[in-house]
Amino acid sequence: MTSSASARHGRVEGYNAGAMALHWxxxxxxxxxxxxxxAMSRLDVMPDALRFxxxxxxxxxxxxxxxxxxxxxxWRLFNPAPAAPPSAPAERLLAGLVHVxxxxxxxxxxxxxxxxxxxxxxKIPTLLMLSDSLPWPNLPLPVALAGPGGADLAETTHIxxxxxxxxxxxxxxxxxxKHSLIDDAPSFSRMMPVGRLPRTSTALVALPIAATAVALFLGGGVLIGRGEAGGAPADAAKLEQAGAASGWTIDPAASKLFYAVTFSGKTIAGAVGNWNAAVVFDPADLSAARADIVVETASVSIEDSFIRSNLAGPDGLDTAAFPRAEIHLNAFSKTPEGYLAKGMLRIKAVEAPIEVPFTFAEDAAGIATVSGRAAIDRLSYKLGIENDAKGEWLAPAIAIDFTLSAKRT
Ligand code: HEM
Known part of the structure; x- marks a missing residue:
């Protein structure tokens, strides 16, 4: 401010340090x-992994x-803004309106x-800073807003x-x-930690109050978020035997049932905790071979918090309504690489054909190792349809991998 401007505008005060820090x-x-x-909403060139x-x-x-x-x-409640430098009433009104x-x-x-x-x-969860330990809750919504209609309204409003x-x-x-350049009145400098403008005094009592408000909001939110995310997995209930007649006894400790999905461009591993199988298999008599496998859906896990939060729900395995998934293989044939088993896989209410190529090796002690892999299309099993029906984040293909160790009974 020049000295003539200073004479015209009288003593002008700048904002105090707290107001400036929060403003900037x-x-x-x-x-x-x-x-x-x-960028995330309008730039198609952004890769999906980055967009997520x-x-x-x-x-x-x-x-x-x-x-x-x-x-x-x-802060503002305890530290009122310094008086505005004199200006036209219409300008003051407009400035006040813009601030409100x-x-x-x-x-x-x-x-x-x-x-x-x-x-x-x-239903993609919010994890602050992408951290598993900082889940943020969803707002509790009245029925009228909790759905696609509410989401559309909120989206239009937000944009x-x-x-x-x-x-x-x-x-x-x-x-x-205009104030700074045309009226030659201090304006930018009132909110800048530069220049020699006197600053309004600071009511320090606002500091603990502002800090408490932030801590309660963020801390409380994360605590509620943790409560929501921490839905304990269902008890590892004992599975019923998949079938009474079985030619093999599976050794669960030495057997593994895995799967993998591609989420946001990355491969994410998942595992099945509780499952049981009844297998009749003799390489010399494939016509009698069959395998019945039952999986406890609540024991299916995944190494990704975003997918995990949807895994058990209605758009995932819907574990409450469908506690089991089942595979029944009953058509076995020899292939150059090993064997091929064909049958049905039932997940939720959908039963669809599945083909499982596998290898079989039996050692001298009668212990057999069976390894194989199968690919299923999650969309045909209505998995993640609500979340991502087009496979934009989560690829439609799910790769299933298994290794069974079994002893002849
Ligand atoms: C000062 C805070 C915020 C600003 C300035 C802001 C600004 C924006 C802008 C400019 C867009 C792009 C709209 C478009 O071109 O389609 C957008 C989209 C979006 N914002 Fe925000 N946002 C803010 C806070 C938030 C918060 C707190 C959330 C959620 C917790 C959020 C969630 C979203 C979502 C999900 C979209 C995508 C909307 C869609 O296209 O479906 N935003 N935001």
Whole structure:
């Protein structure tokens, strides 16, 4: 401010350090969110693996904006803004309106984003900073909003309100530029830790209150999120014998049943904990061969928190309604590499044909090792249809791998 301007505008105070820190932290986060939101929603060139991580960071930074906004409001309650330098009443009114709208958007944009993911049928969980230990809960929704209708409404609201930030930022910066350059009044410097403007005094009591608000919001959210995510897997109930007549006794400790999916471009391993099999198999008499395998669906696990949270639910294995999956193989033939078994696989209410190529080797002690692999299409078994019917994140193919160790009975 020049000395003549100073004479014209009288004593002008700048914001205190707390207000400046929160203002610039939130401003940077909002700009980051606008760029990130646009890129993840509109840029088709973004690889799926990256897009998934970007979505999670968008949610993390957005929730942080909400937390910082709580701090900003707490700070503001105890630290009123310094008086505005004299300007035309219409300009003061417009500036005041822009500030109020900023506060409204700082609350409503993250809230509508949170509502959107809470109502979304995809049910992809929110893990802050992509960390397993920082699950973020969904908002409890009234029935009217909990579904695709609510998700659509929240999505439209989120997009419109988010881009309204761009309009407000443009007005806000234009106002500050006009004050600084045309009116020669301090404007940018009131919110910058530079220059020699006197600062408003600081009511330090706001510091613990703002910190408590942030800690309660983020800490409470993560605690609730952990409660939601921690649904204990069903007890490893004893499986009934898959079939009474069995030519082999399976050694569960030496046998493994695995599967793998491709999620967001990466291979994710899963395992079946509890299963049982009744096998009749003699290489010399394939016409009598058969295998009946029963899997306890609640014992199916996966090494990825995003898929895990959907695994047992209705869009996954629906373990409550379908505690077992079953494979019945009854048509065996010899192939150049080993053997081929054909039969049916039932997952949930869907029964579809399956082919399982395998090898068989029996040692002198009568212990047989059987290894094989099969591929199934999750879409035909209605797995993950609500979440990703097009296979954008989760590839349709599921690779099943098994090694059985069995002793002749
Ligand atoms: C200040 C905070 C935020 C800003 C400025 C912001 C901004 C944006 C923008 C610009 C888009 C792109 C819209 C489009 O072009 O289609 C977007 C999309 C999205 N945002 Fe945010 N966002 C914020 C907070 C949040 C939060 C807290 C969440 C969730 C917890 C969230 C979830 C989403 C989702 C899921 C989309 C994709 C919408 C879709 O196309 O389906 N956002 N956001």
């Amino acid at each position: 932290a939130i401003a940077a986060a909002i700009l980051f969110q606008l760029v990130l939101g646009f 991580a970007v979505f999670q960071w968008h949610k993390t930074v957005g929730i942080s904006v909400l937390a910082l906004t709580l701090a900003r409001i707490a 709208l900023f506060y409204a958007l700082m609350v409503l944009v993250p809230l509508s984003g949170w509502l959107l993911v809470s109502a979304s049928p995809t 419109w309100l988010a881009y309204s930030f761009v309009v407000l930022i443009a007005l806000h910066v234009a106002g500050a530029l």
